[in-house]
Amino acid sequence: MRVGLIVDSACDLPYDFARKHDLFVLPVTAIIDGQTYTDKHCPVRTQEFYQSGLLGKGHEAETKAYTAEQIHDLFMEKIVTEFDVAICETVTKSRSQIFQNAAEAMNSVMAHYEEARKAAGRDGKFSMRVIDSKQIFAGQGLLAAHTLKLIEQKLSKNALRHEVETFTDKIYTCVIPRDLHYIRERARRRGDKSVSAFAAFLGKALNIVPVIFGQGAEGKPVVKTRNFDMAVEKVMNYAVARVEAGLLTPYVSLSCGLAWTEIEDLPGLNRLRDACESNGVELLLSQMGITSAIYVGPGSICLALAAEPHTFNDFQ
Structure with missing residues (x-):
């Protein structure tokens, strides 16, 4: 078969x-x-x-x-x-x-x-x-x-x-949108009101970069940072700690709406690589596809893993 x-x-x-x-x-x-x-x-x-x-x-x-x-x-x-x-x-x-x-x-x-x-x-x-x-x-x-x-x-x-x-x-995802205004505009055209105009304004005016975390597509902001690198560090800290605590499948999936040279410079990426290698986990690192990048905006990042019930702050 x-x-x-x-x-x-x-x-x-x-x-x-x-x-x-x-x-x-x-x-x-x-x-x-x-x-x-x-x-x-x-x-x-x-x-x-x-x-x-x-x-x-x-x-x-x-x-x-x-x-x-x-x-x-x-x-x-x-x-x-x-x-x-x-x-x-x-x-x-x-x-x-x-x-x-x-x-x-x-x-x-x-x-x-x-x-x-x-x-x-x-x-x-x-x-x-x-x-x-x-x-x-x-x-x-x-x-x-x-x-x-x-x-x-x-x-x-x-x-x-x-x-x-x-x-x-059992899958948990972290999304770091690079531009909240971009996401709001794309969502508005689809009739999706999950990102408010106020949140988009804050993100643009104050350079706030959120980490959206949850099961599947139903995520909510759990951290608001002042720049993209800080948000990436938070997500990498979470992923490393979660890998060391144990996963339900030996994979971590990470897609990035960036050029490959920018991906390799992401803060904490090598720590995640080391943690995965030490724990028998395969890191599925990819460049975000055209469809994904249009949806969430270029420059954004999405990480996923499967684990027992937990919160993002449990692994910070």
């Missing part, structure tokens, strides 16, 4: 890790200054976007989910013909249309897959499940890495689905 894992372009993972594990990335459409781009998590294209400055302020940028019809065609061509069981993990459905469109596409695929499968010379039934990851960015990447680990254990499809759906509630 060949099991395939599908994620969308909001899922941040190192390119080499995704390629090694044959991870299929469902594209997202990015529209920047009226020009349409397809985000397939190509590292070269992502780097080009960072260097061009197209993701920064002054540019009109938004993302658009593939339609159910587009997803159906991809599933029929790339998934039905290659796998016997497929798990599709989408960015949290509370922030995107991708889950709904993928679920609609799955229902259509399950009703019509036989002919495509026969033409590809694959015997037997095909089954599929679309799962709301309840995560964003690095959190979605962490869930994908853990799911791949479960797949390697050759669990039954029902056991695999159950493990994934229960595990996602």
Whole structure:
């Protein structure tokens, strides 16, 4: 039984890790200054976007989910013909249309897959499940890495689905937005009022940089610092202490909306690397994808790990 894992372009993972594990990335459409781009998590294209400055302020940028019809065609061509069981993990459905469109596409695929499968010379039934990851960015990447680990254990499809759906509630994320005003403007266009105009004004006027912490996408500000480096130090302190206390899966996922030279200069990054190496944990360090950077703003950071219930201040 060949099991395939599908994620969308909001899922941040190192390119080499995704390629090694044959991870299929469902594209997202990015529209920047009226020009349409397809985000397939190509590292070269992502780097080009960072260097061009197209993701920064002054540019009109938004993302658009593939339609159910587009997803159906991809599933029929790339998934039905290659796998016997497929798990599709989408960015949290509370922030995107991708889950709904993928679920609609799955229902259509399950009703019509036989002919495509026969033409590809694959015997037997095909089954599929679309799962709301309840995560964003690095959190979605962490869930994908853990799911791949479960797949390697050759669990039954029902056991695999159950493990994934229960595990996602154990993931904690830290987000450091570089510019609250950017996030407020992007959220306003989506009808999301979670970032108030007042908070955006404070962030701009007083150079306040918050750390947003919580389970999945449901985070709240837990620390307000006076500059970006201080916020990064707080998050690195948390991650190092949490790694040393023990995790529920041997991964820490860290995605950064920065150039690679800037990522390597992040305060505390080498301490986190050392802590992960000493504790048998793999640090999944990636450049934030185009979709993620448009959502939260270039220069932002997202860290995710899975652990027993705790608070951010427990590990400061």
